[in-house]
Amino acid sequence: MFLAPTIHFTHRKHRIGTLGNRVVARYHRPCTNVPKPRARVPSLQRRLSVQASALRVGHGFDLHRLEPGLPLILGGVRLEHDRGCAAHSDGDAVYHAVTDAILGALALPDIGQLFPDTDPQWKGATSDVFLRAAGAMMLQQGYRIANLDVTVILERPKLAPHKEQIRQNIAGLLGLSLEQVNLKAKTHEKVDSIGENRSVGCHAMILLERQPLGNSDEPSTSASESFASSASGAPNAASPNSLESGVFAALAATLSRVHEVIESRRSADPEKSWTAKLFAKGRHKIAQKVGEEALEVALDAVQNRPDRVVEESADLLYHLLVLWADLGVHPNQIAAELEKRQGKSGLREKQHRNEYKDTKEQHDLVQH
Ligand SMILES: [Zn+2]
Known part of the structure; x- marks a missing residue:
């Protein structure tokens, strides 16, 4: 009929x-x-799949200019400082470098291409959105993280008191144990822009390993659960729908x-x-x-x-x-319209964003 x-x-x-x-x-x-x-x-999915090497290494680097009156957010932690990152998003150089390391290992376009700073939807975005999206793409491609080594370079303030929280945040967002995430902090010996407290830099190295064949549900599921439930209750907790949010972002990236x-x-x-x-x-x-x-x-x-x-x-x-x-x-x-309709998690994202919006809107921010 x-x-x-x-x-x-x-x-x-x-x-x-x-x-x-x-x-x-x-x-x-x-x-x-x-x-x-x-x-x-x-199929489109196969075309976009990377070759199935057992191991893939990735490197990410990010640098942001520091400007007075902006919040300084690194690894999802807001640090006390007289200046913060000039960026289109919240300028979290740590999350950006880790995101680029994952994307690099998967031979995908970088964070600036996937989430262009000309796109108003990423203005003031909390950068866990990008990291979750990269994590979801990694799962889609059948990989998981073996380990991650991050080096933050900044002159001030001291990162030591916040290192464990940053490690926890990264591990929580990516469904990793703390042992898989290392974080180092260095100064720039007072030279160049980083040393003169005018910028902050971050390097991230990552090793991905292919999920075992025939057992792909297991690690993927545990990682998915971590994506969805990690760090609950912590200030920078992933929202309950963070996996879905990441998948929306991954689909948006494919499209x-x-x-x-x-x-x-x-x-x-x-x-x-x-x-x-x-x-x-x-x-x-x-x-x-x-x-x-x-x-x-x-x-x-x-x-x-x-x-x-x-x-x-x-x-x-x-x-x-x-x-x-x-x-x-x-x-x-x-994708933004779909995100908007996600309800609770979308509202939570928005609430998070609004914390930075007022200060940020006074500036002409042009980078991630
Ligand atoms: Zn950045």
Whole structure:
């Protein structure tokens, strides 16, 4: 009885996928009640997966200018100081360096690319958001952290009284034991900007190991539980929905990468690029494709075909991304809207953010 809309499929349509970093398309059968051949192109998820090395090493470095009147937040701890980090987010150089170390180990774009400082949604963001997102991406790729070594370089104030809290915060956010997280603090011997108390720097080295095959649920689950429940009650506790929040951010990051590919095809030859062809045909055509793909998802769902729903959902998302790009909408805007609807954890994030907002808004802050 739900078959009436198949009339929409009497014309040929494309199946979209990616091959290497090329977006490719192929025709497939015009009608939904004929079984589909399996797609020959790798799925988006596979394209975005890193090669399955057993071990991967990553390095992150961050530096922020220190300016009077701003809060100094390092490793989720607010330190007493006469100045703080100038940044688009809360400027937590420790969380930023660790985030970049994880992303680097996974061969993913860096924190500045995934969470651009031109994007208003990250203004004043607490940086645990970025770290949780990187942790969720790591789990998605099938890796876990072996160990992490962080070196903070600042002239003042002394970090020693806060080192254990910072270690606990990092361990809590990433689902690690304290032994897996090391933190060192150094001065810069009064030379250069760090030594002159005008900036703070941080290095992070990380070793990731592949989750054992066939046992991937176990470490992933324990890490997930830690993501969700770690450090509860501590001042910088992960929110109860931090895993979900991280997954939203991870999905947003995946969509951002596809968005970049789509943007890069905008000016390509329409004869060679399906994306360029869609742009050339215009918004009505793109919107029509979105409608068709949505209907395919719906039809496969009512026919109880979860595998097809996964494939068609990827097609739908791809065409939706093209439509967004045509309208100048970035996937981060959709992610922000989803985050907003998360309710409790979103409210908690906002409350946390507002602690810094007032001071920060008086400044023209341009970096992470
Ligand atoms: Zn930073």
